[in-house]
Amino acid sequence: GLQDPEVQKHATQILRNMLRQEEAELQRFQELYSRNPGAAVEEQIEGARRRVSQLQLKILQETGNSLVVPVARSVPAFPTPRTPGSVPPLLPGRLSLDSQDGDSGLESGTERFPSERPGRPLIIGPEEDCDPGYFNNECDSLFQDLGKLKSRPAHLGVFLRYIFSQADPSPLLFYLCTEVFQQSTAKDSRALGKEIWNIFLDRSAVRAGPSGSPTPLPCMGGRSLRCPKRD
Structure with missing residues (x-):
């Protein structure tokens, strides 16, 4: 039509x-x-x-x-x-x-x-x-x-x-949020990190993994995302 x-x-x-x-x-x-x-x-x-x-x-x-x-x-x-x-x-x-x-x-x-x-x-x-x-x-x-x-x-x-x-926008939004998180100050990153956790990540997800290795974190759409490693 x-x-x-x-x-x-x-x-x-x-x-x-x-x-x-x-x-x-x-x-x-x-x-x-x-x-x-x-x-x-x-x-x-x-x-x-x-x-x-x-x-x-x-x-x-x-x-x-x-x-x-x-x-x-x-x-x-x-x-x-x-x-x-x-x-x-x-x-x-x-x-x-x-x-x-x-x-x-x-x-x-x-x-x-x-x-x-x-x-x-x-x-x-x-x-x-x-x-x-x-x-x-x-x-x-x-x-x-x-x-x-x-x-x-x-x-x-x-x-x-x-x-x-x-498509599922969660991975893109998660990526953009973590990009801002990595460039923010320590004070701002704590507040933003809490929001990222509450919105995108499962409550039961593991918060920390072995030193030096990224930890798989399940995302809200059933997909697995990796948390960027902080320096």
């Missing part, structure tokens, strides 16, 4: 927020490249441009119009002439999904993405209700690195929405 208009509007707004963040990231990489050109920065620019293009294409698919400004117009091209091995600027109006693997861009209106690399499971798989097209190798790395997600609120929002709707 047709998607609820309000749901579609909300999803499109999330995509637009993600697009703005990726465009800002691309701008930052290009400014860095203008000051200090290098192969590593070129690779980051190429990845950012692909993510921008994929988000633009996804928004076009969601809205059914061409209100999205192509990446070549919204973000300046390379400030220096192209040299062998550099990333070519996108042509106006072109959504480049080319990859180093040799996959082409668009074929018959359907996007093709780089082939799957072994050993890198998707957080959001094709069986989920989210469109599997966006969560490919290029963008999946963002959802595998919590540090990167923290710098991208829109992406973090998508990830948290998935966690709360499709």
Whole structure:
């Protein structure tokens, strides 16, 4: 059936927020490249441009119009002439999904993405209700690195929405709480530790184990978590 208009509007707004963040990231990489050109920065620019293009294409698919400004117009091209091995600027109006693997861009209106690399499971798989097209190798790395997600609120929002709707959020929340616990003062950590214990851990869980080894602590969802070792 047709998607609820309000749901579609909300999803499109999330995509637009993600697009703005990726465009800002691309701008930052290009400014860095203008000051200090290098192969590593070129690779980051190429990845950012692909993510921008994929988000633009996804928004076009969601809205059914061409209100999205192509990446070549919204973000300046390379400030220096192209040299062998550099990333070519996108042509106006072109959504480049080319990859180093040799996959082409668009074929018959359907996007093709780089082939799957072994050993890198998707957080959001094709069986989920989210469109599997966006969560490919290029963008999946963002959802595998919590540090990167923290710098991208829109992406973090998508990830948290998935966690709360499709998975057990307890392990993630436990991890975030213990991360704060490890960085807090002794006084604050005692109070936070008590809250972590009351919310996430079984009352009968073992509080301490052999010196120098982590202790398995059952979590509220029936899963076993390991308590981070304190220095």
